[in-house]
Amino acid sequence: MIGLEHYITVSSLLFAIGFFGVLLRKNTLVIYMCLELMLNAANLGLIAFSRYHGGMGGNLFVFFIITVAAAEVAVGLAIIVALFRKRQTVEVEELNALRN
Amino acid sequence: MGSELYAYGLLAFPLLSATFIAFFFRRSGAVASGISVGAAALILATALHIIFRLENFEYNVSWIEIANFNVEFGFLINDLTKLMLFVVAFVGFLVHVFSLGYMKDDPNKARFFGGLSIFMFSMLGLVLASSLVTLFIFWELVGFSSYMLIGYYLDKPSAAAASKKAFIVNRVGDFGFLIGIVMVFSAFGTLNLSELSHSEAATTTLIGLLLFCGTVGKSGQLPLHVWLPDAMEGPTPVSALIHAATMVAAGVFLLCRTGFLMTADALNVILWVGVATALVAGFTAIAQRDIKKILAYSTVSQLGYMVAAFGLGSLVALGNGDSHGDAIVTGGVAAAMFHLTTHAFFKALLFLGSGSIIHACHHEQDIFRMGGLAKKMPITFWTFTAGLLALIGTPFITAGFHSKDAILALAYEQNTLAFYCLVLGAILTAFYMVRLWKIAFLGSPKSENAEHASENGLVMTVPLILLAVGSILGGFVWFYPEALRPIIALGEELNHGDSHTTVMIYSIVAWVVGLGAAWVFYGAGAADDKLESVAKPLHAVLAEKFYFDRIYDWYVAKVQQRVAVAIHFTEQIALSVLIIRGMAGFAGLIGIGLRSLHVGSIHSYVYWFIGGLALFWALAVGLF
Amino acid sequence: MNDFASLVQYSIAAPLVIAFLTLFVRNWGRPAIQIVSVTGFALPLIFALFLWGLYDPSTPGGYAFVSKMDTGLSMIGVSLHLGLNGVSLPLFVMASVVGLAAGLYAAQSKAENVHRYLFCLLVMQSGLMGVFASIDIFFFYFFHELALIPTFVMVGVWGGRDRSYAAMKMTIYLTLGAMLSLVGLILIYVKSGAESFDLIELKAHLAAAPLADSIQNYAFGLLLFGFGILVSLWPLHTWAPLGYGAAPSSAAMLHAGVLKKFGLYGLIQVAIPLLPDGIGQWENWIVWLALGNVLVIGFVAMAQRDLKQMIGYSSVMHMGYAFLGIAAMSVLGVGGVVIMMVAHGLTVALLFLLSTMIHHRTQTFEMDEMGGLAKKAPVLSAFFVCAMMASIGLPGPGLANFWGELSIFLAVYDFRSGLIYAIVLGIVISAIYGLRAIAKVFFGEETDEFKESQKEVPVTDMTWAERVPALILIIALFFIGFFPKTVTNSLNDSLNSEPVYAQTEN
């Protein structure tokens, strides 16, 4: 029987993999995708908890998270594009004009 | 009207004089000198009034009070005070008068007379003081005025050095004096002299010796005598007043005032310090060329006599001549004060005489460049000779003979070894003084300056004459008015003890030997020192003053200053460089380290986040 | 009695208000600035003298001219509680005297932007008046800082050689000291449970329920080292000579003369009465470090070539006496320290003032390059000799200093008799460096450097404008010396009512 813990395992693994991607990859776009993955992992967790523990709260929260994430993506991509226009790169290693 | 008003007046005249001069007459020397001499005259008059018209009295008014520490400003007038007061006022006045002539052409005369007034103020305060603290205050002030007057010739580096030396050496003495005061307060709970003398509490040898430290400094006792000869850098009247007659005697006066705080052990130390001083200074004087230096060493030597007298005598209590009973006048006190008084006369005379010579010889001070002055300056010559005779203790007719005999008599009774030493001192005195006399006055002039010397005016000669009278007659009790007589009489009485004749014979023999040896040895108006050619090594040691000054100079220049610089340097290195800069550098290094963490790459920053999560986790489960 | 409490407030507020007024009148020309600012310095003196006259010495231990005002920190028991007692009154008056002297001198200085300089100085003056009038220990600290901050600015902007480094070092040192003492004060507040920073309330509260020994230890340690830094306790002193060497004269006068006394005053009025058992653990520390002040710094002062630095070191050295007097914990010792604080404040201010005047004439502070000034400027040399003699405790000009030192010696002898040799040695040491300075600066022949500098700046004697501030200080010094009872009467009463000090009295 599949229980709550299974879903939570998947959810937390997704979160971890997303974080792993942020740690590993140097392409800004991929990093950004990994961040979306992390947000989604949270969604899965919320829905699973909501399903197994009862209550609407989790489901509603997911609704907000999806909305927020969409807005964030829009803004983030706009910034990446603007930066690409200036620097012709999306590699984080090369984006280090600000440093000591 | 209270008697204390006169005492206040005594302090007020010189103080007002000094204030007026300082504020209004700095540039008008004539007025300044007038004011100052006028003040001195008023002082003399007031002092005489106190001495003759007023009973002994004590007056105190509370000055400062913190917890149980209570100092009173006040006057303690007893026989001792009166005698000292007389000496100070009388000699002071004469020196003032003499200075009128001596300083006539000096452009900074006002400063000189202002300084003299301050000195008179301080010295009178010292004499009148009723408590140890007040005494100490004026004691320091006396030192200060002496400092100012020694350094009177501002642009002479030697004068600056001498004044500095005088002050600092005195402070070394005061170091002990002050600790002594502190201990006295701790032991007795009061610092008032008459209360102290009635106190039941026991004194200690340490207290006595610490108080004596003050005397060692001020009265030029071994090993702190080095400042006194140097102090001759000041104008000669100053030397006469301060460094011969009054201030340097203040140390002896202090001993006499606080005699009741001494113990037998302390007295023994005091005695031998005095004796040693008398001998060392006497020897040193033999090889000096500067007329004032010779007189200065002579002063040191005579002060040694007085101190030795005090050390000897207080073992013998000789009744209680004091109506207030607040100071136990002992034989030593009497002998010391007797000699102090006569010494004041003849030493002031000698200094003023030398001043007269120096003035006439256009500031020539080397005796080997004088010669033949007897004919050029007869009054000076005769008065100087009178003083000289008194100093060497010419039998029967001079004051010095009687007062010195009192000391010798005391020594004969108390301590044979000290007695012989003091006799040797007497021989030396006669020897070096006759040397001076013969070389400077007899023969023919050895220099341009001596050639053109001529007798000075009345303002300078009259004081000489008056002092000469004192020098001759001061040894006789009848010379003194009733009010001054008690202590002098006690001192003179010593001469009539059982061993009277023996002592007198020793004394006369010493005189004859000293005088004769010098007379034979030195030629009249010699141009150079015969001792130098006869006994070179001896002369070298003596001329170098037993290397005291060398040692002190070496200490100051090589030890003290180097230690100071070394400490300063070490401190700078340790504190400012190592610790402060070190800490700043350390912080800076941390700063640079932290700064380098900001590498600018998002990627590396992300690791901070995972690190942070790990850190949080570790903190939460208590790994740290 | 409390009718005149407002005068205390005015003497703090007047300089502060006038400080801003000075900025306001800057366009009206120099005389306007001078008149306005000098008024700001004169008013506190007038008020302080008036209060001094009105003060009733028999005010039983408590404070006179008390006023209390809430400024908005009542949640932590802070209120602006002002008043004066026998200990604070002399210092209050002294602060106003030194303030006027410094102000008079500053008003005629040729500093750039003199109105800002005077602004800083007036703010400082206000803080100084506040320090000694505060009963609330928070405001006591606060006013100290109010006075301290302008010092840094003045050193940094109008200072002499090395001003930047000196200002920085001074700031960091003194901030550390201030922080430590602040923590100490807060610790007392927190642990006392009195819910108040009010000294009187704290005292009453702690008398009934004293703090635990360990807390007293910590708090006293914090205060000791905090105050120690501010008072330049050895070896935490290195900021002082450097800072004073670089500071403009009026700032140095006020800081060395008055502000530095804050730490000692704090120990006397706050630390020891509130933490009577705390000092026990630290006694040896105080004694040894204070000996360091007297002996080590004494020698260091001898090695100085720079006149102002030497005065700075001498001031550090004298703090050693003060610490020892405090450690003696008796009415006599503490009373001596208060007198010495007053006297030393006047003296050191005078010395800094005169050394600046010397600098104007010689264009240098290097003593080796001076010499023979006495001939050119006899009045100046007389003043300086007088001041230096006062500083080394010579009775006469330094009678007040002498009273302080003597009382301290007496108290220290009762406290630890062996110490007496070491500290009295200080009077010899101070004489050595003091006279060395006089001889080098004024006596002897003119050095080549001095002759050289005279070609550019002809040497004149002190002008009247220079004499007035110096005279103010000297007169005050003489007054305290000759009439010490004006101070000691009230001092005795105040200190006797302090159980910590009174109990050790026999």
Place this chain on the structure above:
Amino acid sequence: MSPEFYQKIAETNQWGAIAPELALGILALSLLLLEIILPKVAHGAIPRIAILGQLAILVYAIANSCSGACVTGEAFGGMLFFDATGELFRVFFLGSSVFVSYLGMVSLEKKTLPQVEYYHILLVVTAALMLLAQANHFVMLFVALEAATVGFYILVSYFRHSVVSLEAGLKYLIMGALSSAILLFGIVLLYGAGSNPALEASSRDPLNFGNLEIFLAANSGDMLGLLGMLLVISGVAFKVGAFPFQIWIPDVYQGAPIPTTALLAIASKGAGFAMLLSLVQVFSPLSDWLVPLLSALAVLTILFGNFAALTQRNLKRVIGLSGVSHAGFLLIGVVAATKVEWATTAVMFYLFAYLLASIAVFAVFAHLEKEDDSEISLDDLGDLAKKNGFLGMALAIGIGSLAGIPPLAGFIGKMLIFVAALEAELYGLMAVAVVGAVVSIYYYFGILKSAFFEVWHFQDDDEDAPEEAEPGASLQFFGKVAILAAVAGTLILGFYQSPLSSWLSGG
């Protein structure tokens, strides 16, 4: 669930209580409208209208909170909780946004960039922050936080012609999104723990702060709850700039346009502490873990901020790192607040003092007239006091207050934190705070030194140097008023704290 139930909930929607937020929203919208309506020449008036509008709201907010008739308690179905602290934060955020609007006016004027959008976003962000401070529910908290954060992403990279601004935006974006994700996952875990019906005191709505606190109190050993708390605190630590989530600060501060830097330094930090203050309350049952954690954070934050700032020469980086150390001090206050009730007041006082001081400092930076504002360094301050005394004075007082120098407000704030810390017996933190304060003197002093002390230059070096900018040339009326208000406030609060303190402690 019946419609009646929802009806009841709907009745808790007290729109009047969030009037300032609503007004800000409306103002933001009307700005966009004005840009369309007004002719192009009049567009310059829009920022002024924004400022005036905000001032009006500010006055309203102050008047409303001072009257004492504040609405208290939960509202909007438990989404918000009105209390005095929330009112204060409202004023805090409004104050900072008014000021940032002015800075925006100064900075944007010379750029060929869309202008009105800046104010629009700023106003919405401010409103979001105000709601954030009053949030009583994790959903509200998350949404408000994201609204603000997304706004910040835009504001940081607003100078899209400048590479550094965009780069700073990107850095902030990735760091911010990462921290949001972490925070979010923490909320998920808390939700999972709190909603479990098998556990005692569980609730159907565990994201409500009150419910969660009750749950945690009953299950303080729960692993999910603990992990959730850690992740949430991590997310908040990013906002306040606490170690080790402070690493982005210097870069982003340096790259962002000055108005945004000011907003980040003031409002964003304030928002972090607003969250932290309410979350500390929520997590109080877990304080065995939370207090050591926050204490350690405070220590590391103070040390890192101060020491890292020592060797910086870029002004914005210095201020950023000094802000880190201020966060450390505030954290001490927050820790103390777990034990001492009035410590919250101390934190608020500190924040307001920080606000006033920062206004003064940033106003000066904005008027240094440097072409590229990411490169203003200590050298650009040279002779400031001489060239423009007014700005020099403002800088001195602002920096002084930041350094905690008496008699300025910053000192009182620091002192209050110290008192609170000692009352809470946080001796170790206290020691670190003292070290930090002393170290901080060094670099603050460095700033003042370059502005005031180094007034002499070698003349011969200046031959080829370009014409030096005249600082303060663009100083406008609003700016003068803002600076004067900030300076006067800083000074007055140093001497006389009554106005603020009685208000803070709920007078």
Place this chain on the structure above:
Amino acid sequence: MTDIFFYIFSIAALAGAFGVVFSRNTVNGAMFLIGTFLSMASLFVLLEAYFLAVIQVLVYAGAVMVLFLFIIMLLDVKESAARKTSLYTWAASVIGFGILIVGVVAINSADSIREKAASLPEATGVSLKSFGYELFTTYLLPMQVTGFLLLIAMIGVIALSKKAKAD
């Protein structure tokens, strides 16, 4: 039956996630991400959150990922061969991942996850009506804020990308 679906979709989601992390080509990565999102939507269905599953597909797999792909195409970014991930990055990332896995284990070993109510509660995500009611009553304020959030996101994007003013 549902168990099998769970395993299929979970593994698909995780595999897709790894695909995003490891794919060298960004477009491939985006494709993997779409797969993950779709798998997750399926999991949502398994959890009876139908409405959210639909939104997930529409918003994420649809709008967001299309935007991503669009941008990837627009920028035409190629991961240059020279830019190999360094050993340090690998090591650090793997360590980081290890830490995260410890966290995952910790989460899943939490007792409270295993403690269950006696019976599975009724699924609440089913009713769109109650969803709506909640959204416009209890969650009305967050809803409004979200609206503003979208607004500023839109305006922000415009401000960041619109052509510079003529003047």
